[in-house]
Amino acid sequence: MKRCQLSVSVILLGMIWTVLVMLPSSLHAQNEPRHVLLLNSYHQRMTWVKNLTRAVENVLEPEKNNLILHIENMDAKLVFSREYFIAYKKLLAERYKGISFSVIISSDNYAFDFLRFHRDDLWPDIPVVFCGVADLEPYMLKAVSSFTGIEEAPSPRTTVEQMLRNHPNIKKIFVINDHLKTGNSWRRYILKELMDLESRVIIEHNIKEPIDRLHQRLLSLGDDTAVLLGVYFRDNGGQFLTFEKAGDLLTEGLSIPVYCLLAFNLRKGVIGGDVISGYFQGESAAKMAKRILAGTDVNSIPVIRAGANKFMFRYPELQRWNIAEDSLPKGSIILERPVSFFTVYRKYIIIVGIIIGVLFLIVLLQMMHIARRRLVEKELRKSRRQFSVLLKNMPGMAYRSVFGSNWLMRFVSDGSKELVGYSPEELLKDEGVSFSSLIVNEDRENARKTIDEQLEHCDNFSIEYRLQSSSGKVRNVLERGRYVKESEEEPVVEGFITDVTNLKNTQAELAALNQELEDRVQRRTAELETSLTNLRTAHKQLIEAEKLASLGGLVAGIAHEINTPLGIGLTSTTYLQERLATLENEYKAGSFKRSTLEKFMQVADEGLAAAVTNLSRAASLVQNFKQVAVDQTSEVLREVTLYEYLGKVLASLRPRWKHSSHTIELHAEEEAKETIVKTYPGVIMQIMSNLINNSLIHGFEEMENGVVKILLSRTNGDICIDYQDNGKGMTPEQKQRIFEPFFTTKMGSGGSGLGMHIVWNLVTRKLGGVIECHSEVGQGAKFIITFPISSDSGTKG
Structure with missing residues (x-):
């Protein structure tokens, strides 16, 4: 039966393995391969083309990604006539009839130009990725769509800068290019790129001459000269040379440093440079093609103008010229390094x-x-x-007893002598003293029961009971233990028994002391509550006294202010009365004249005008004082135009600074000037009175020409009073304690220390607002009071 089950298992595993092996093949068969065309301008024998093709294959990985890569070589260096390109177009049309390409990769200018003119006839709208294209102009891409790629642009600037870092003594750079179309284009580009380096080194370009004569010229160059090799494959005599052979002929026997701009010139005698490499051109183009194959729109991939070149150097030449590798640009590629x-x-x-x-x-x-x-x-x-x-x-007894027994001891520490008066040997012997017999009879059964109940729920227990020692003295003890089950041994209980007699006595004394302390606390609390009530009453009385004192000062000032206009009015009426009596006497005596009447009328007009003006002023002062005094003595919530009311308050308080050099200015922002506030006007009066007193008494002490500026503004649903003076300011400690009750710098000189505390109390509790204090020594003081325009939400207490 087992053998049969094994056979079935083997068959099932075989079937699963077959499915797993065949599944990728079936899935692969379901997905048709996609076709990619690589169109090279030159022949596959060229190193440039070989490296470029290898890079495309490495990036695309045709077999892994189910791609068929078709490679076409135009060999345009050998044949590049118009008839050839027309015939080649027909060849491609016939060769790839019925094949739909997913993307086309082209290398170098001939293939690029061929696709620009013939792509839409051969493969309409197929994306094209080009590389190795030199002298790429904007017009070349204007008439075509779905083209992107990498421009082949040399990097003479970065190469020369690295050359000068490697050879600081270089004073002249000899640049080599042929005089064909590409060579002339490179010459112009290099000249433009190196133009601003001519102040550091002399830049010289080769002239038209055969390659052997050019080689002789190179051999004659001085030690302070370096060579920059560009593009050179045909000399002035018409001799065609491969890039590799041209580089070998030019650099043979040279004793000066040679750098290049093309990777295939990195041969014997050439140090390196920021080179154009067929591999990196092909790699960049293949990465773009891979993005297109993954679904990216070709028109969203921008043309790469620079960045495809790489710094490459030959290890033998670095050693020859003592150039350290760490001085080379990061990421440089080192060729021909010896294998370790x-x-x-x-x-x-x-x-x-x-x-x-x-x-x-x-x-x-x-x-x-x-x-x-x-x-x-x-x-x-x-x-x-x-x-x-x-x-x-330890002041106690450690033990080990058999679990479930009546304290049958297996181990007892020496602490038993002090605890119960018996040695460990006496408690362990069977014929000795039983520990359970030492437990007071009334506690023994309860202790056993409590231990069993606690061990039912956990491995630990704790219990207090009484023990009777050998001397008959009863002790209170605390036993803590735990259940222990060791392998191949009987279950036991291990624990510790401690004498807590003194602790129990201390606890009883502490309980009595706590009760006495609670009684004391209750009595003290009642006394403190009585004191707090008295203190609050006294505080309220002090505040009321401060307010009455402020009102008394206001009355005295107003009385003095009214006395002047009343005196002028009385003097004017008295003088008119005297002149009227004189006029009456003249009239009765018969000596009355017209001129006398006209003079009396003039005097009467001036006197009555002075009396009316001063009596009106007195009436206005009385009216303002009446309203302010009523507001200050009563706390009635009413609506006022705050800017006008502050003007009345300042008019009532003016006697306080009238005879000094100090001034008080009231300003308001446009929106705040007409704002009607529902508030307690008396509270506003008291606040402004205390702030002005604070500035006059403390801020302007021993100084002249003090200025108080009051600015009224609105902030959302609040009104803001910005009060500031240019007085002597406050220290940080004074600013911190400014709103504390009874804090004053004039203690013993008439200051009560309640003025600013009353201000804080009125702003926060009565107006439901906030007050901020900002001050520095010598910079004056600033108080910002903000409270709601409608004080219905303010605290009434």
Whole structure:
């Protein structure tokens, strides 16, 4: 039966394996491969084309990504006539009849121009990614769509800058290019790129001459000259040369540094440079093509104008010219570096190293284990000694008893002598004293029951009971223990019994003391509540007294202010009365004249005008004082135009600074000037009175020409009074305590210390607002009071 089950299992595993193996093939068959065309301008034998093709294959990975890569080589360096391109177009049309390409990659200018003119006839709207295109002009892409790619632009600037860093003594750079279309284009580009370096080095370009004569010229160059090799494949005599052969002929036997701009010139005698590489051109183009294959719109991929070039250097030339690798640009590629022993046998060295490391680790772990074991044994011996000493010195008895027995002891510490008057040996012997017999009879059964109940729920227990010692003395003890089940041994209970007689007595005394303390606290609390009530009453009386004192000062000032216009009015009427009596006497005596009447009328007009003006002023002062006084003595909520009311308040308070050099200015923002506020006007009066007194008494002490500026503004649904003076300011401590009751810098000189406390109290509690204080020594003081336009929400208490 088992053999049959095994056979069935093997068959099932075989079927599953077959399905797993066949599934990728079936899925692969369901997805038709996509076609990609690589159109090269030149022949596959060229190093440039070989490297470019290899890069495309490495990036696209045709077999892995189900792609068919078609490679076409135009060989346009050999044949580039119009008839050839027309015939080549017909060849491609016939060769790829019925094949739909997903993307086309072209290399170099001939293939690029061929696709610009013939792509839409051969493969309409198929995306084209070009690379290796030199002298790319905007008009070339205007008449075509779905084209993107990488421009082949040399990097003479970065190459020359690195050349000068590697050879600081260079004073002249000899640039080599042929005199064909591409060579002339490169010459112009290099000249433009190196123009601003001519102040540092001399830039010289080669002239039209055969290659052997050019080589002789290079051999004659001085030690302070370096060569920059551009594009050169045909000399002035018409001799065609491959890029590689041209580079070898030009650099042979040179004793001066040579740098290049094309990767295939990196041969013997050439150090390197920021080069155009067929591989990196192809790699960049293939990455763009891969994005298009993944679904990216070709028109959203911008043309790369620069950035496809790479710094590449030859290791032998770096050694020859003593150029350190860390001085080269980051990411530079080093060619022809010698292969080290480690590189050749890297795999075997790593395996041997791992084996040695594992063996060393095993030995190290074994040594650590032995050392740790010795340390643990040493610590265990030390712990046993410490435990023994600890048990002897602890004020109590440690024990081990059989679980479920009636305190049948298996171990008792020396603390038993002090606790119950018996030695451990006496409590352990069967014929000795039973520990349970030492428990007071009334506590024994309850203690056993409590221990059993606690051990039902957890492994620990704690209980208090009474013990009777050998001398008959009864002690209160606390027993704490836990259930222990060790393998191959009987279950036991281990614990510790401590004498808590003194603790119980202390607890009783503490309970009595706590009760007495609670009684004292209650009595003291009642006394403090009475004192607090008296203090609040006194505080309220002091505030009322401060307000009445302020009102008294206001009355005195107003009385003095009214006295002047009343005196002028009285003098004017008295003088008119005297002149009227004189006029009457003249009339009765018969000596009355017209001139006398006219003079009397003139005097009467002036006197009555003066009387009316001063009596009106007195009436206005009385009216303002009446309203302010009523507001200050009564707390009635009413609507006022705050700007006008503040003007009345300042008019009433004017006698306080009238005879000084100080001035008070009232301003308001346009929106705030007409704002009607529902508030307590008397509170506003009291606040402004206290603030002005504070400035006159403290801020302007021993100074002249003090200025108080009051600015009224609106902030959302609030009204803001910005009060500031240019007085002597406050120290940080004074600013911090400014609103504290009874805090004053004039203690003993008439200051009560309640003025600013009353201001804070009225703003926060009566107006339901906030007040901020800003001040520095010598910079004056500023108080910003903000409260609601409607004070219905303000606190009434």
